[in-house]
Amino acid sequence: MNILLIEDEQKIADFVLEGFETLGWHGVHAPDGVSGLESLAQMPFDAIVLDWMLPVMDGMDFLQIWRHQGHHTPVIMLTAKANIECKLLGFEMGIQDYLPKPFHFEELAARIRALSHRRTAQDTSLLRLNGLELNRVSRKATWQGFSAVLSQREFLLLEYLMLSPGQIFTRKKILRHVWGIDFDPQTNVVDVCIMRVRKKLTHPGAASKVELPLQTLRGVGYRWAST
Amino acid sequence: MRVLRSVGSRTFVFFIACSLVFIFGINRMWAGYFSQRIHQTLWDQEITQALWLEVVDLADPIDMPQLQRSLLKRIAYSQVADLRLDRQDEVNENPAKPFIWGATGTDSLEWVEQAGLNPMAKARHVHWSFEGHHWTWVSLHHRQQHYQMLLDHRVAQQSLARMWAVRDQTIWYQLPTVVLSAVLLAWLVTRLMLNPMQRLSQRLNQIVRLQPQERIDAKGSLKEFESLINAFNALLDRLQISYQQASRFSSDAAHELQTPLTILRGQLAQAINQAGDYHDVQIRLTSISDEVERLISITEKLLQLSLADAGRMSLVLEPIPLSDWVAELVDDAASFAPHLKTSWQGDPHVIWHADRNLARQLLTNLLSNAVKYNQVGGWIRFYLKQTDQDVELEIHNPTEADLQGMEEKLFERFYRLDPHHNRKTGGSGLGLSLCREIAKAHGGALTMGIKPQKNVVMRLRLPLQQSHTV
Numbered sequence: 001m002n003i004l005l006i007e008d009e010q011k012i013a014d015f016v017l018e019g020f021e022t023l024g025w026h027g028v029h030a031p032d033g034v035s036g037l038e039s040l041a042q043m044p045f046d047a048i049v050l051d052w053m054l055p056v057m058d059g060m061d062f063l064q065i066w067r068h069q070g071h072h073t074p075v076i077m078l079t080a081k082a083n084i085e086c087k088l089l090g091f092e093m094g095i096q097d098y099l100p101k102p103f104h105f106e107e108l109a110a111r112i113r114a115l116s117h118r119r120t121a122q123d124t125s126l127l128r129l130n131g132l133e134l135n136r137v138s139r140k141a142t143w144q145g146f147s148a149v150l151s152q153r154e155f156l157l158l159e160y161l162m163l164s165p166g167q168i169f170t171r172k173k174i175l176r177h178v179w180g181i182d183f184d185p186q187t188n189v190v191d192v193c194i195m196r197v198r199k200k201l202t203h204p205g206a207a208s209k210v211e212l213p214l215q216t217l218r219g220v221g222y223r224w225a226s227t
Numbered sequence: 228m229r230v231l232r233s234v235g236s237r238t239f240v241f242f243i244a245c246s247l248v249f250i251f252g253i254n255r256m257w258a259g260y261f262s263q264r265i266h267q268t269l270w271d272q273e274i275t276q277a278l279w280l281e282v283v284d285l286a287d288p289i290d291m292p293q294l295q296r297s298l299l300k301r302i303a304y305s306q307v308a309d310l311r312l313d314r315q316d317e318v319n320e321n322p323a324k325p326f327i328w329g330a331t332g333t334d335s336l337e338w339v340e341q342a343g344l345n346p347m348a349k350a351r352h353v354h355w356s357f358e359g360h361h362w363t364w365v366s367l368h369h370r371q372q373h374y375q376m377l378l379d380h381r382v383a384q385q386s387l388a389r390m391w392a393v394r395d396q397t398i399w400y401q402l403p404t405v406v407l408s409a410v411l412l413a414w415l416v417t418r419l420m421l422n423p424m425q426r427l428s429q430r431l432n433q434i435v436r437l438q439p440q441e442r443i444d445a446k447g448s449l450k451e452f453e454s455l456i457n458a459f460n461a462l463l464d465r466l467q468i469s470y471q472q473a474s475r476f477s478s479d480a481a482h483e484l485q486t487p488l489t490i491l492r493g494q495l496a497q498a499i500n501q502a503g504d505y506h507d508v509q510i511r512l513t514s515i516s517d518e519v520e521r522l523i524s525i526t527e528k529l530l531q532l533s534l535a536d537a538g539r540m541s542l543v544l545e546p547i548p549l550s551d552w553v554a555e556l557v558d559d560a561a562s563f564a565p566h567l568k569t570s571w572q573g574d575p576h577v578i579w580h581a582d583r584n585l586a587r588q589l590l591t592n593l594l595s596n597a598v599k600y601n602q603v604g605g606w607i608r609f610y611l612k613q614t615d616q617d618v619e620l621e622i623h624n625p626t627e628a629d630l631q632g633m634e635e636k637l638f639e640r641f642y643r644l645d646p647h648h649n650r651k652t653g654g655s656g657l658g659l660s661l662c663r664e665i666a667k668a669h670g671g672a673l674t675m676g677i678k679p680q681k682n683v684v685m686r687l688r689l690p691l692q693q694s695h696t697v
Binding site (some may be wrong): 188 | 379416439443485490496497499504506510513517520523526559562564565583588594598599658
């Protein structure tokens with residue numbers, strides 16, 4: 001997948017491009033709107049990640065010119081201004097998605113994936129990874145031919161980890177994302193939840209157990225093992 | 228005197244005081260005028276009872292010695308002519324009829340001027356004592372003539388008393404009318420003065436609460452209010468400028484922090500993944516990453532607060548099954564705080580129109596607080612109640628902290644009850660403040676109460692139908 005990143009902050013561009021690389025995607029960096037248009041003239045891209053505030057030519061001007069030329073490449077907007085007016089203006093200008101800074105790289109990757117799925121008309125309600133199938137509507141998870149319906153929190157946790165394979169998540173990060181709490185309750189709620197997911201997806205009668213790629217790194221966090 | 232702290236009561240007291248002065252001052256003179264007329268009528272009657280009556284033209288000067296001599300002559304004459312009535316000892320059976328005593332000598336006549344006996348300028352009483360009996364000599368102006376009368380003292384006193392009674396009666400009859408008119412006047416003046424003021428204060432309130440950008444036009448108001456309105460407008464301008472500056476500062480600061488935080492977060496995640504599993508560096512980096520997340524969370528809250536301050540918290544309203552959410556919260560609490568007994572009761576079908584993300588943040592923040600500031604073996608109880616207009620959610624929990632008198636302080640930004648406690652459990656001191664702003668943006672209110680035995684009650688009141696979006 002070819003992705004154009006138009007972002008003036010070199011350091012942000014560095015880790016995003018590196019992230020793309022680990023996912024096997026090809027990322028091209030342009031530091032402003034003009035060089036972005038130049039890159040677009042050289043090769044086709046599957047998606048554009050566009051920072052809103054840029055030197056020389058800002059995101060809005062860039063979009064106007066790009067859309068005016070009749071192109072429909074999906075655009076994800078990155079911005080530090082997380083208000084609704086800005087969001088609405090972006091959608092009016094023809095962006096497909098929106099991500100406020102500071103963002104997680106995993107979330108950006110997930111959104112790019114969702115956009116490309118939308119383009120290829122794939123079913124986004126199903127998340128398939130390392131042999132595990134997660135239905136986002138019914139919250140049903142299938143592993144080794146064995147299905148179980150997850151609770152809301154179990155589902156959120158599994159989805160969170162699965163969307164960023166290889167990424168380690170700390171307990172606090174998980175608590176914040178899954179339970180929405182900002183503090184450490186000093187309990188093992190995350191471990192318990194992980195344990196429950198593992199238990200639910202382990203066939204009681206199965207002779208040869210294939211380990212679920214849900215890893216616990218003691219003292220560090222949790223990770224969905226990447227293949 | 229709290230009562231006197233209102234314009235209405237002050238006006239009323241002023242008018243009552245004025246009326247009293249009127250009654251007992253001006254009215255006394257007025258009543259005096261009337262009583263003089265009554266007096267004359269009375270004297271007209273008394274004349275028939277007078278022992279002696281002499282009419283002198285006003286033009287002629289009164290010769291006092293001559294008058295006295297005339298009086299003495301009169302008494303002597305009455306004695307000579309035996310006009311004396313029956314002497315019935317000291318008791319006068321018929322006070323209307325004057326006594327006449329036989330005079331044994333004229334040298335014991337005694338004149339006593341009694342000043343102040345009669346307030347009337349034109350009448351003059353002279354108290355005359357003769358052989359232990361008292362007479363009143365009255366000199367009265369009437370129709371261009373002096374009437375000189377000699378009356379039995381008691382009869383004179385009675386007439387006078389009657390006159391005063393009539394005068395006092397007139398005063399007391401007037402009193403209710405005067406008080407009533409004072410009340411009416413006070414009410415009228417207060418209304419006239421206060422109505423424009425009330426309208427003005429309503430308008431000011433409206434501006435302060437809902438339309439901070441608006442200003443009042445001084446031209447339409449009373450002249451006296453012009454300077455007040457101008458001062459208020461100037462104050463609003465200044466407030467708005469400093470408010471905008473403060474709000475823009477935190478908003479700008481938060482924005483400026485976004486980029487470095489994005490870089491930190493992204494590069495840290497990479498570094499954690501690249502460090503070998505269970506490596507010291509990885510463990511240290513994850514703990515740094517937690518702090519970065521905390522920093523991001525604070526920045527996000529600051530940004531939200533600055534939006535709320537500017538009245539630009541954006542809401543996308545949708546129906547939210549509040550009862551289900553509360554039940555979910557109770558389940559959550561049971562999972563991440565199993566040491567606390569959590570329960571809820573209330574209407575199972577409450578729907579609230581709110582912004583999904585903000586509502587979620589509000590509820591989880593409140594739950595977080597109830598968990599954080601709970602006590603060993605404690606509990607959390609949710610009560611959800613729906614009325615015609617609003618939904619009320621109460622969260623009760625016991626606490627170890629002494630919160631008496633802290634009900635408002637806890638909503639202040641960055642207020643920390645116990646810094647050590649906070650450091651242990653996390654938190655930024657912005658949660659409650661943000662909760663209150665979210666409630667406000669939805670037209671509701673968040674308050675805190677302390678019940679006996681250190682039980683905290685968080686009371687969230689939300690309107691069922693969102694009337695306006697802020």
